[in-house]
Each structure stands twice: as C-alpha cells, then as structure tokens.
Amino acid sequence: MIKKLIGPATSLAAPVTLVAAWWILSAGSTSPYFLPLSDIVDGFQQTWTTERMEDDLLPTVRALGVGFAVAVVTGIATGVALGLSARARRDLRPITEFLRSMPVVALVPIGLVVLGPGQRMEAALVAFAATWPILVSTSDGVRAADRVMIDTARVYGVSARRRLLRVTIPAAMPQVMAGVRIAVAAAVGTVIVANMLASSSGLGYLVISAQQSFDIQETWSGLLMIGLVGSVLTCTVVLAERVLLGWHRQYRSLERTAP
Amino acid sequence: MSTRAVVSTASADPRTGGMRSGAVRRWSRWAEPALVVLALAACWQAVSVLDVLPREDFPPVTAILQALVSDLQTSELWAAVGASMEAWVLGMLVVVSIGVPVGMLLGASSISYRMSYLTLEFVRTIPGIAALPILLFIYGIGQDLTVSFVVLAALWPLLIQAMYGMRDVDPVAIETAKVYGVGHIRRVLLVDLPSCLPYLSTGLRLSGTFALIFAIATSLIVGGEGLGAEMARAAVVGDRPLLYARVLLTGLIGLVVALGLTTLERRTLRWHVSQRGAQS
Amino acid sequence: MPIATASEPTSEQNSAATAPRNAQERPVVLEARHLGVTYGRGRSAVTAIGDVSFQARAGEFLSIVGPSGCGKTTLLKALSGLLRPTTGEVRVNGTPASGVTPGVAMVFQEYTRSLMPWQKVRANVEFPLRGTGLPKRELAARAAKALSEVGLADVGDKYPWQLSGGMQQRVAIARALAFQPNVLLMDEPFASLDAQVRGDLEDLLLHVHARTGMTIILVTHDIDESVYLGDRVIALSHRPTRVRTTIDVDLPRPRDQIHTKALGGFIDLRTRVLELIVAERSVDPDS
Amino acid sequence: MPIATASEPTSEQNSAATAPRNAQERPVVLEARHLGVTYGRGRSAVTAIGDVSFQARAGEFLSIVGPSGCGKTTLLKALSGLLRPTTGEVRVNGTPASGVTPGVAMVFQEYTRSLMPWQKVRANVEFPLRGTGLPKRELAARAAKALSEVGLADVGDKYPWQLSGGMQQRVAIARALAFQPNVLLMDEPFASLDAQVRGDLEDLLLHVHARTGMTIILVTHDIDESVYLGDRVIALSHRPTRVRTTIDVDLPRPRDQIHTKALGGFIDLRTRVLELIVAERSVDPDS
Amino acid sequence: GGNDTTSKSESGELKVGWLPFAGLGGWQLALDKGYFEDSGLKVKKVELRTPADVVPNLLNGTIDFSALNPGNLAQALAQGLKLKIIGTTYMVNNDMSILSMKDSGITKPKDLEGKKVGLIQLQNNNHAALLKTLENDGVDVNSIKFVLIPATEMPAALRSGQIDAGHVLYPLAATMAGETNTVIENMTEPYGEQPVQAYNIVSAKFAAENPQLVDKLRSVLARGNQLASSDKEALITAIAEITGAPEGLIRTSKLPAFGTDLKIESSQHELELMTKYGFLKDPVKLADYVDES
Ligand SMILES: Nc1ncnc2c1ncn2[C@@H]1O[C@H](COP(=O)(O)OP(=O)(O)OP(=O)(O)O)[C@@H](O)[C@H]1O
Numbered sequence A: 001m002i003k004k005l006i007g008p009a010t011s012l013a014a015p016v017t018l019v020a021a022w023w024i025l026s027a028g029s030t031s032p033y034f035l036p037l038s039d040i041v042d043g044f045q046q047t048w049t050t051e052r053m054e055d056d057l058l059p060t061v062r063a064l065g066v067g068f069a070v071a072v073v074t075g076i077a078t079g080v081a082l083g084l085s086a087r088a089r090r091d092l093r094p095i096t097e098f099l100r101s102m103p104v105v106a107l108v109p110i111g112l113v114v115l116g117p118g119q120r121m122e123a124a125l126v127a128f129a130a131t132w133p134i135l136v137s138t139s140d141g142v143r144a145a146d147r148v149m150i151d152t153a154r155v156y157g158v159s160a161r162r163r164l165l166r167v168t169i170p171a172a173m174p175q176v177m178a179g180v181r182i183a184v185a186a187a188v189g190t191v192i193v194a195n196m197l198a199s200s201s202g203l204g205y206l207v208i209s210a211q212q213s214f215d216i217q218e219t220w221s222g223l224l225m226i227g228l229v230g231s232v233l234t235c236t237v238v239l240a241e242r243v244l245l246g247w248h249r250q251y252r253s254l255e256r257t258a259p
Numbered sequence B: 001m002s003t004r005a006v007v008s009t010a011s012a013d014p015r016t017g018g019m020r021s022g023a024v025r026r027w028s029r030w031a032e033p034a035l036v037v038l039a040l041a042a043c044w045q046a047v048s049v050l051d052v053l054p055r056e057d058f059p060p061v062t063a064i065l066q067a068l069v070s071d072l073q074t075s076e077l078w079a080a081v082g083a084s085m086e087a088w089v090l091g092m093l094v095v096v097s098i099g100v101p102v103g104m105l106l107g108a109s110s111i112s113y114r115m116s117y118l119t120l121e122f123v124r125t126i127p128g129i130a131a132l133p134i135l136l137f138i139y140g141i142g143q144d145l146t147v148s149f150v151v152l153a154a155l156w157p158l159l160i161q162a163m164y165g166m167r168d169v170d171p172v173a174i175e176t177a178k179v180y181g182v183g184h185i186r187r188v189l190l191v192d193l194p195s196c197l198p199y200l201s202t203g204l205r206l207s208g209t210f211a212l213i214f215a216i217a218t219s220l221i222v223g224g225e226g227l228g229a230e231m232a233r234a235a236v237v238g239d240r241p242l243l244y245a246r247v248l249l250t251g252l253i254g255l256v257v258a259l260g261l262t263t264l265e266r267r268t269l270r271w272h273v274s275q276r277g278a279q280s
Numbered sequence C, D: 001m002p003i004a005t006a007s008e009p010t011s012e013q014n015s016a017a018t019a020p021r022n023a024q025e026r027p028v029v030l031e032a033r034h035l036g037v038t039y040g041r042g043r044s045a046v047t048a049i050g051d052v053s054f055q056a057r058a059g060e061f062l063s064i065v066g067p068s069g070c071g072k073t074t075l076l077k078a079l080s081g082l083l084r085p086t087t088g089e090v091r092v093n094g095t096p097a098s099g100v101t102p103g104v105a106m107v108f109q110e111y112t113r114s115l116m117p118w119q120k121v122r123a124n125v126e127f128p129l130r131g132t133g134l135p136k137r138e139l140a141a142r143a144a145k146a147l148s149e150v151g152l153a154d155v156g157d158k159y160p161w162q163l164s165g166g167m168q169q170r171v172a173i174a175r176a177l178a179f180q181p182n183v184l185l186m187d188e189p190f191a192s193l194d195a196q197v198r199g200d201l202e203d204l205l206l207h208v209h210a211r212t213g214m215t216i217i218l219v220t221h222d223i224d225e226s227v228y229l230g231d232r233v234i235a236l237s238h239r240p241t242r243v244r245t246t247i248d249v250d251l252p253r254p255r256d257q258i259h260t261k262a263l264g265g266f267i268d269l270r271t272r273v274l275e276l277i278v279a280e281r282s283v284d285p286d287s
Numbered sequence E: 001g002g003n004d005t006t007s008k009s010e011s012g013e014l015k016v017g018w019l020p021f022a023g024l025g026g027w028q029l030a031l032d033k034g035y036f037e038d039s040g041l042k043v044k045k046v047e048l049r050t051p052a053d054v055v056p057n058l059l060n061g062t063i064d065f066s067a068l069n070p071g072n073l074a075q076a077l078a079q080g081l082k083l084k085i086i087g088t089t090y091m092v093n094n095d096m097s098i099l100s101m102k103d104s105g106i107t108k109p110k111d112l113e114g115k116k117v118g119l120i121q122l123q124n125n126n127h128a129a130l131l132k133t134l135e136n137d138g139v140d141v142n143s144i145k146f147v148l149i150p151a152t153e154m155p156a157a158l159r160s161g162q163i164d165a166g167h168v169l170y171p172l173a174a175t176m177a178g179e180t181n182t183v184i185e186n187m188t189e190p191y192g193e194q195p196v197q198a199y200n201i202v203s204a205k206f207a208a209e210n211p212q213l214v215d216k217l218r219s220v221l222a223r224g225n226q227l228a229s230s231d232k233e234a235l236i237t238a239i240a241e242i243t244g245a246p247e248g249l250i251r252t253s254k255l256p257a258f259g260t261d262l263k264i265e266s267s268q269h270e271l272e273l274m275t276k277y278g279f280l281k282d283p284v285k286l287a288d289y290v291d292e293s
C-alpha cells in the first residue's frame, strides 16, 4: 500500500518543489518579463476562457493531433522499410538527410501556397517535422533487432509480414518509442511556428500577438498552455508505451533493482 | 512503398552482396543515390516549369543552382555560414556534455527517473520558439540566443535516447561487471556507455540535425548573424532563386553533417548488429 | 522452392511411418553437396565448413558430432536455408534449395535469444503456428501438449526471462515439437538440462520420431546421446570441416534408456565414436 | 563489506595451498544461512529457494546439482551478492555480505550475453583486470595464458559474436581464470562443450584449484562431473529448494580422467548421487 | 535578467536595433555620411527581424536605440514598459496599399466582402486604419477574413490564390507591378497626411542616465532624415543598401517620407482607433513619454 503511494509521490516531489521555489523567488519580481508566479497564474485563468479555448486552443490541438498521428504512421512505416533494406537506406539517404534538415520556417511558404493558411497546412507541417525522429529511430531499431530471433522466425517459415509485425517491430519497439517521444517536442514546436507565422488563431498566434503587444502575462499564459498541451501528448505516448513495452519495463527493472 | 517488396529484399541473405563484383557495387553505391536525387530535381523542375506551382515563387532548379553558384562566391555568405556553424558547434558541445550524462543518469535508476520525469516532460515540450520573448529578454539578439535555442531544441533527442539506451543495457552484462568488482565509474564507462552507443548514435544524429535547423533558423526568425539572416535578406526583396539557393545550402550542410555522423557511427559501432551485415 | 515439392515431405512422412524401416529405400529429403561456408572476406576470412556432403533420408534420425567450433551450427544454418553456402549446395527433396526450407523447425543453440522476450511462454510456443490457418483451438491444444511433454505445463503465463536456463531451453524444444515439422534440426538442445530431464526428453524425442516419422538432425556433444538416438552418427573433423566418418547405428528400435544402453552393441559404438573424436586434436588446430 | 575482511581470503588462499587438506580446519569463506529467494510479489510470486544452508571452506571445491529450474542459478547470484536474498543471509568470511563480494568471479549460464559484444575476445578477458592497477604487461600475459589454457590462443582478435557457442563459453571461462579470484562460481560452464574439450577443461580446473587453492562452487547437471571435480556434492531438491543431501567425495587428489573415474569409489558415489536425483520427480512438481 | 545599461561613457559604442525597412533610410544616410562620427559617436548595427524584438533588447541593453511603430509602442507603454520617444523615424507616404491579382476581379473595397485578405500583422495600427477605411467605404468588415501572412510570402499567397487580396510591402510590390489591381490606394488615409509610422525609441533608463548622449543622437538622426527628405538619389542608394533590392526596383516603388515633426496628435488618433476595434485596452497618452531635450 505504502509502496503504491511512494511512486506518485516521488514523481510529484520535484515539480512541487520547483513550483514552490518559483513562487517564492518570483514573488517580489519587478522585472517586466519575469512576473511573479501568482500573476502568471492569475493571467492564465483570465486568458483561458471557454471562448478563448475554442478559438485558440482547439485549432492548434486538432492540427497537432492529426499531424502527429500521420507522423507516427508514416515515420514507423518508412522507418521499418529503410531499416530492412540497406539499399533503400543508401539510395534515399541524400534525400532523407536533406529534407530532415529543412527548417520548418523554410517550408511555410510551400505549405502556404499548396494548402493555404490554416489547420491543413499546420497539420501537414507537423506531420513533416515529427516524422523524421520517428523514422530515424525506427530504422535504427529495426537494424538492431536480434538476428537469432529473426532467424528463428525465418526457419519456422513465418511469413515476411508476420515476421515484420511480430518480431522485428516488437524488437525495435524501445527505439521506436524513444523516437515517438522526441517527435512530440518537434510536433509541438512546429505547430507553434506555423501558428506564429501564418495563422490568425491558435496557441502560437496567441503567444506572438501577446508578445507583439507586450502583454507578458498573456505570453506566459500561452507558454504554460503549450507546456500543458505538450505534456498531455507526452502522457498519451507514455501510456501507449506502457501498454506496448510493459514487458520491457519489467524485464529491465527487475535486474536493475539488484544492489 | 509496399512492405512486401521491402521485406523480400531484406530477407535475402546479406552475403548475397558479396556475389556481385566490386566494381558494380562501387558504381551502384554512388550512382543509385545520385539517380534518386536527379529524379527528384527533375520533378521540381517540371513542377516549376509547367507552373503547377507559381513559377515566380518556386523557381526552376536550374535558376536555383545558378543563384547558388554565384552566391557561393560571396564572402558574406561564407561569413554567415561560419556564424551558423559556430552556433551549431557550441550548441552541440553543450548538448553532448549535458544530454549524455543526464540522460544516462535518469535511465540508470528508476527513482531519479521518476523524480525528474514530470518536470522534464513539461519543460521539454515547450518549444524554444514559444519562449522567444523570454529568451530574447534574457540574452538579447546574438550568438548567445542562437546557442540557447540550439540547446533547447537539440538537447532532448540525445537525452531521451540516452535514457532509453540505459534502460536497454543487457542485465547479464551489468551483472558480469558487478560480480568482477568493476567499480561504478568504470562500469558506466565500460559497460553502460558502449551498450548505449547505438541509442546515443541515433540521438546524436537527431540532435545534430535539430541543432543545425535552429542554428540556421534562429537568425531567420529573430535576426542576428547567420545563414537564416541571409535567407531573410533574399526573401525581403523577393529574390526567390537566391532564397531557395540558400535553403538548398541548408539542406546540403545537413547532408554533410549527417554523413559525418554516420561515418562516426560506422566506426564506433563496428561491433553492433546493425553494422555487422556490412562486414560479412 | 516450388510448392509441389514443398508439400511432398508430408506424404512421405505419412508413408514413412508405415513403410519398412529400410533406410536405403526411402527418398532423400535433405542433401548437402560439397557444402562450404566461409565467414568474412579477405584476410579475416574464416572457412568454417570446408567440404561436407551427406544425405538425410525421410524419417531418418541423424546425429552430428564434432569438436567445439568446427562448424556444426553453421552446417545446420546452411541446411535450413538461413545461410547461403559459399560453395556447393543444399538440396531439398532433390531440388536445389533457395531460401528457407518450408516445414523445417530448428532448436537454436542460443535458445535464450531465440525466445521473444515480449511474448509469454505460451505465445512463444504458438508463434510459428499462428498464421498457418490452424484453428485457434487446435493451436492452443498443440502448444499445451508440447509444453506438458517437456514438463512445463504450468509456465505458459510467464515470460521466458522469468524462467531458468534449462526451462527456456525446454520452451524452445516445445516450440519445435508443437510445430510438427517434416524436418527437425536441433543444435545441442539438451545442453542446459539435468540428467533426468535430459533422459526424459531424449525418450520423448524417440517417441515423437517413431510416431510421426519426421526427419531429425541432431547436433550434440554427448557421444552416448548421439548413439542412443541416431540411425547414423556423422562425425565432423576440425575446421575447415569435412565429414570424418559416418557410423551406422544398427541398434534396434524402439530404444529405451535402460535396455539400449546396456546392449553390447551400444557400448561398442560409443567407444568407436569416442575414439574417432579423441583422434582429432582436442582444440582448434591453429591454437 | 569492510576492507579488512575483504583482503582476508587472499592470505587464507595462500595458507590453504600449503595447509593440510583437512577441510574441517580451514576457515569458512562463504556461508548460506537459511537462504530464501522469492521472485515477484503477490499472486505471481515464485519461491525459487526455500531454505538453503551450507558452508564453503577456503580452498574447497563444491559441486551443486539439482533438477532444472530448482534455483541453482538463483543460489549462485545470491552467493555472489548480485541478488539480495528474501530471507536468511549470505556470510562472507563470517561477516554478513552486503553488495557484491570482492574477489569473486562467476561464469554465467547465459555466457553469450555476459560477453561484451563491443570488445574483442582479448579485451573481454582483460576487462575485469583493468582498473585493478595491474601493469599492462602482466594483464596481457594473464589474458593470453588463460586463453591458451582454454584452447583459444588464436582468437584474441575476434569479436565474441564471431565465435561458436562453445568457444564463447570458453572465453567466459578464460575471463574467470585470468581474474584469479578467491572464490570462483561457475554455472554450468561446460554445457556447450564437446566431451574432449570438456574433459580437458575439467582437468584444467582441477589443476588451477590445486595450484591456487581457490574456493570453487560449480553448478552442473553432469553427475560424473560433480563427483569427479568436487570435494563435496550438494544435491538440491525441487523448488522451493532445500538441500537434499550433501555427499562427501573422499576420492584422492590429484585426480585424473582415467584413473579417478575407474576407481570403485567413483562409481559408487556417482550411483548414489544419481539415485538421489532420480528420487526427485523428473519435472517440476506442479506440472 | 538583462545586463545593466550603466551610463555609457561618451566615447562608448552605441548599438542600434536595425530593421530591414526602407523607413530607416534616414538612419542609413546618417551612417553613410559620417554624422555619428561628427558628433563623436560610434554605432554598431544589431540586426532584428520584427518590431516586437525591439523592446526586450532595449530593456536588457542589447541595443541602445531603435525604431518602433506607434501601435506597438502604445501597447508596450500600456504594459508599463519604460520607454522614451526621442524623435520620428519615418512617415507613411501613401505607400500602403491593398492589392489583388488582375484576374481576380477585385478592384474596389466593396469587392473585398466575403473575401480573404492577407496582412503582415494583425490587430495593429495599420489593421485598424484598414478597417476604418473599409467602413468609410460602406464595406461590411465582418464578412472579410483577415489572415496573417508573412510579408515575404504575400506575393506567393496572392499568386496561388490562397488569399484574394493583401498588403504587399515595398519593394515586393514593385516586383508584382503589372500583375495586380490596387484595391485600396492608401490604407492609412484615416490617419491623415503622412502619419508617423515609427518613432526613435530609447529605454527610459538610458535616457535618464545619458542625457547628453541622447541629445547628440537626436540631432544626428534628425540630420539624416533631413538629407533623406531632400536628396532622393541619396535616399534610394541608402534604401538599396538596407534592403538589398536593386536601385531600379526602388525607383519604381513608393517610398516613405522623412521628417522631424513628432505628430504626436495624429498618432494619438491611431491609438483611439485601435482601442475602438479592441486592439488596445489602454490608449496611453504618447505625449507623456516624449523625452524633451
Ligand atoms: N526473473 C525471474 N522472475 C521470476 N521468476 C524467476 C526469475 N528468474 C528465475 N525465476 C524462477 O526461479 C526458479 C529458479 O530459477 P533458476 O534460474 O535459479 O533455476 P536453475 O536451477 O538455475 O535452473 P537451470 O538448471 O534450468 O538453469 C525457476 O522456477 C524460475 O522460473
């Protein structure tokens, strides 16, 4: 029973301490950009009215969700393909590495012209940016899958499709999930940039317009909300990971507990 | 790409590569990627020339290449590239020296992991760009700001990979080291670190690219010196071929960085499953 | 391999079970023809198998013995089609093999790594059967039977890494048995088992062999075992491996631990094999 | 563990080499006191070791036998300090152990996974010696000696995964020998070796034991081996494990394959141990 | 927090927050003609991208002076940020137009109803002026969708049809000559003749600590502006230098106006309009923030 409580308690300890420290240290702040935490919290409540959530939060969350889902699917699919075929990897490397190093800002023009300003463009940019970390991790994970395990499946005449789904991908799963978690940050960053540059609503727009009108309180509200949205997305990923990699956690944590 | 096609190539024994003659292999190693690049360039050329996208805004490859060639002969461009690369190097130094040890530490113990995890997840998902107003106030425009952007963006991939890598170290290997009385520090250096290398290498490649993107884009978004600022300059006057030449240059630098890191990986991971096929 | 030949072993297997146990009459299922395998290229190349030829007839039980590091595992991999030989060829039912031979099961020497850590024991055993169109019920029944045959009826719900080494090895054997292959390749499958369990499993194997008439090729370093189980014992030389001798084991079947091992013929045979092995240098020639 | 006691075994080992081979007089190096190990919690808990007590005296060679899955590996892990027992305790030189015992070497049953794939064979063998302040020369010499003792003098420059199963196992043994431990724990170290190499390594072990007087605890499922090598054989029961019997092996030393195994005492002893094992049910009681 | 701007010694280097706008033509001339050196000042450009970046950099001392439009300035002052106006940077000169593509059929304000209009910044003084202009023309502004488009992408957005009309900056507007209709000639009309588009700004702290320096700066910048308003050729060269655009292109573009009048009144009117449209909560009195010499 106590063990059950200790888990959440340890994970909450650090954030609680940090927030408390922030609260106390910032209390008397007069710096225009570092507001007392109490003001930030007040601002957060004022900013995030229901109406505001519908106007600025919802579109961003929607674009983020759709884009991220697309990224997970394409990232894993292409990553697996590249991981399996040394030739595809070699032939496509110039292209993938080139595209991967494109700043989103440089892609906004193309998105703008092809899809127009709005959620479709944002989702597309998110999908583009978030695909790469997943793709790279997946392809590395697939390449690292244990040969003995794959040979076992081959010998038993397991079809290529099943071998892929039941052996290679599960074996690559720890790497894949690491990639997915990295992609969360890329996705959030991208949706915010797209919002800032070419949207008339959304979280990024809120932050940039608050910034341009020097409403620091609202800037902080936007920042906090971005952190929250990102955290929620991460939590979803972590939950998925617990389901998919439950065995892995037990497997590894078990021997780790030895002195 | 259909899974079936890919799987069938993969299931062929890696040794089949040995059957083909060396010359053919060497030729195809360069020729095939080059063909892919040419094909894509041709696609863009067609899209532009046929006005599928407005030609004024999406100039043909030929015009972009022309602009690139003449641009490469100006010293301003090289100064800008130099500034961006400096930010990249500085940023990566910080990223590696923080990301690897902290990530490994967090992955090593479930307690430290649990304690830091919520805070990290929250901080990590706030993109640097959103914190721009605050960062701008802290650093002001300049290399410091660029480096801090680079670090904010590039730290996490490496850190997370290090964390996952640490959790994937083979317990039998750890037990072996423990039983032989190998001390903590040496165990980290000689068992944990090499075990994590495949993960770190993935992380490094991801971080390297993120860092590059931000080293370049920061000057595009907020100003200061760098390749991004040069892009902005081209954009302001509507010189599209020049703008895309500079974007192309960004991608080329990315390519060079990635190939460099891949070579490094091939050296350090000679022993790893992912590289073994290449040897046999 | 064309489908026509792929299905052949099944019919042969059925006939083999009833056919007279005259080895020379039965068709050749698996054949190694001047097989050679070299790992690596250039200066670091290691020729594991020099030139190995032999035939396995339908329903035959072949034991392979040879010094450590001589290339037994490599040979099994080549026979199963996992590894393309550098020279020579493997023929399956008379046709040159390309890719993995269908209807083959293999128990790997590295059994720990051949079990999927994310699947529970039962799922691991069922794994090769899934996707073959077998009804769920039948599948579960086969897995349960195989697990209980190897003495692990109660661990289906555990993960492989929660088992001891010997138990994991038995799971790998159960997986192979549940698959009901035409050809069963086993790479030192009893290495981690205690004498008692080992004996039980040897008898189980004899029993399965007699019942189904499957072709079995067993790599072992236990001379008694090679003689006790096999119709023939193939003794391999040091690296680069050749077939040193083939010894026909003309002990009557069914065999059992007590009677067979007490037979004069058994003692003679094991002494002969032992002598052959001792004649080889005890460690790699290049050491 | 305090440093004072940590260094003790070394002096004992020296004295043991010269001291009269009277087991009762030598100090207890390792002791299990009502040891119990349970994996997991709640409904899925598995009690691997029920209640095991025994003592290992300096310079003693202890063989442990027991059915598959009874908890032998678990026992070794507890003795080495890798695993904290659930109940009871392990005492090292009379002091309760905390953490890993210094001066212990272990050959893991999962030998493939205990070799570092990124290090070549030589580096793997040198690995535990590095950082002990040993001069480079000495280090290289020890590794080379150990490798050649196990018959692998020429593979120092290969990666472990380029070796056969048996060769990898020998590398793991070489690593333990090069370490020159006070206490050597071995978990079925010869499982993947052919009869010839196995015999050679058994004799090597006897030789090293006689020369250094180190304490050796060997888990094996080969009854002959347990009797041939050990001063005592501890036979374990099924899970939850207890010590079933301890049998003193009063065969004279030095022993050798031909003479010792021909002794009447040897045959009697191995039959006694065998009977004990057969008396246990052949597979897990709950199956 | 930001580094201190301790009082600059008179010989110290001044850092100017530089924006790639033609409106800084007067400043460029002051640089080119050595007016700063004449007054014993040294200057260094710090390149910024948007007016919003000006304020934090001023406050933390990364830059010492810069230019800011009245809308942003009012918003910053309303937030209590301590800034001072020390002069006029440049003025709008009938040079802000709303354009549409020739084939779109949009030629007059009324045609914009129900359409998408691209602006480079939303909810600022220009947006307010545009709304007022449209209302004056009897256009239903609620039917128009205003979208944010980066200045550099406005031509592409127009050409691809993603927006129906938009505010194209010079010199980009000149590159589209011949392709476009002018829907609204002068969108800042409600602010009267040549309203101030940017003021010279320093932080209040800087102004208080370096009164003499500020005086010098004021006169140097005024000298530059005077030259800019009198010598068109010199101005074109200066703008070419700032924007990197070819001189020919600039010659065909509308150019901003330069002067030294503060015109606080008309700016105050802008703020009232912004407040009316809800873009500004608190129409501060700009006159209170002028740093008199
Ligand atoms: N990590 C684990 N989690 C849960 N149960 C475990 C774990 N490791 C071992 N066990 C259980 O503990 C028991 C003893 O395991 P152990 O590996 O010690 O056996 P062993 O005597 O070494 O067997 P073998 O001769 O087969 O190697 C087994 O029943 C096994 O299922």
Ligand SMILES: Nc1ncnc2c1ncn2[C@@H]1O[C@H](COP(=O)(O)OP(=O)(O)OP(=O)(O)O)[C@@H](O)[C@H]1O
Binding pocket: C039, C040, C046, C047, C048, C066, C067, C068, C069, C070, C071, C072, C073, C074, C075, C109, C239, D161, D162, D163, D164, D165, D166, D167, D192, D194
């Ligand atoms: N991947 C590899 N790369 C290079 N050499 C290899 C590789 N795998 C095996 N070898 C070499 O091939 C030879 C034969 O190996 P193999 O595993 O077939 O032996 P084995 O007869 O199964 O031995 P054991 O009885 O010890 O398992 C060995 O000398 C080994 O070093």
Ligand SMILES: [Mg+2]
Binding pocket: C072, C073, C074, C109, C187, D164, D165, D166
């Ligand atoms: Mg082998």
Ligand SMILES: [Mg+2]
Binding pocket: C164, C165, C166, D072, D073, D074, D109, D187
């Ligand atoms: Mg064990």
